[in-house]
Amino acid sequence: MSQSNGADEHFPPDYASGRRAFLAAAEAARAVLGAHPLAERGPDEEELALDTAYLGPEAPARLLVVSSGIHGVEGYAGSALQHQLLTQQLPGLALPVDTGLLLIHALNPWGFAWGRRVNEGNVDLNRNFLRHPEDHVANPGYDELYEAVNPSRLDEESERLHRGRLLAYAQEHGARRLQEVLSSGQYAHPAGVQFGGQREEASNRALRAIAREELRGASRVVWVDVHTGLGPYGVPEVISEYPTDHPAYARLRAWHGEAARSSVAGESVSVALHGVMERGVEAELPADCESTISAAEFGTYDPGRVFLAMRADNWLRHHGEHESEAGREIRDELLEVFRPDDREWRRQILEGGARILREARDGLCA
Secondary structure, three states, X not given: OOOOXXXXXXXXXXXXXXXXXXXXXXXXXXXXXXXXXXXXXXOOOOEEEEEEEEEOOOOOOEEEEEEEOOOHHHHHHHHHHHHHHHXXXXXXXXXXXXXXXXXXXXOOHHHHHHOOOOOOOOOXXXXXXXXXXXXXXXXXXXXXXXXXXXXOOOOHHHHHHHHHHHHHHHHHHOHHHHHHHHHOOEOOOOOOOOEOOOOOOHHHHHHHHHHHHOOOOOOEEEEEEEEEXXXXXXXXXXXXXXXXXOHHHHHHHHHHHHHEEEOOOOOOOOOOOOOOHHHHHHHHOOOOOEEEEEEEEEEOOOHHHHHHHHHHHHHHHHHOOOOOHHHHHHHHHHHHHHOOOOHXXXXXXXXXXXXXXXXXXXXXXO
């Protein structure tokens, strides 16, 4: 799979441009296109949709799936990888005749278009794939820290108090425990960060429909969902939401080596999460379908900086003025921590992503 000499041609400046480029490249590759539009519109009243592109036989035995943008503003990297795959790498991918390729662009098109990690309802979609409310998990640590995590003010006095509370919690319980409290998901505070929702969101329903209707009966599915934000700068990790004794974990380790790490076992840069996409997709697959689903996570900045950018973005949504100077700074920082304005980072993402997809292809087709 050859690499591009220039990363910028693949990274879109915004959602609408990324969508147009994806659809044009898919059409040029003679892919079968599909769209699952949302009711909401983008900043310029453009349509928002989960778009699919399929290449391969009508009834594949095996299927490689690459999805992007479940966390909105993280969608740039996944969109770039999908565009690179369609425009440059298809011949080198060399899929067998019984194997298909399905690309799903922008699982959270609203967040991608509006520059937020969450969707239009302030929901983290990768915490939304569970039964509501039966499977909602209590998060007492989050409840305790709510004011510090979701302050109503971001002035110097408030920040000194609330950041001090977060630091004290980490000193008492450990940094990993604080990460679990802040990141695993919560279902009690709709105006808070990492809110998993109170019902199935529209993108959740659309993705489940794609899993039911567009996998074309494949008996073996390998699914790579692209993320950014966690881990060393530009370095990929293949995050497994499986325990270490699960066959899918063993497959990921065989394909990706030590880059494949289980969040459930505490190996990963990510903690174990509630309501993840993997469980929602698996619930829609036939019982005899062998699925191996992972998140390709590409690191950016220090996790503290990433968290504070998400926290400030949530404050802006509920308490700030979107078009103010402070609002623009907050939006710019959120974009930077999930899509650094750095050509070297972009090059690393395209090269690392191509390697992960090649390894996934090899594992699928072994």
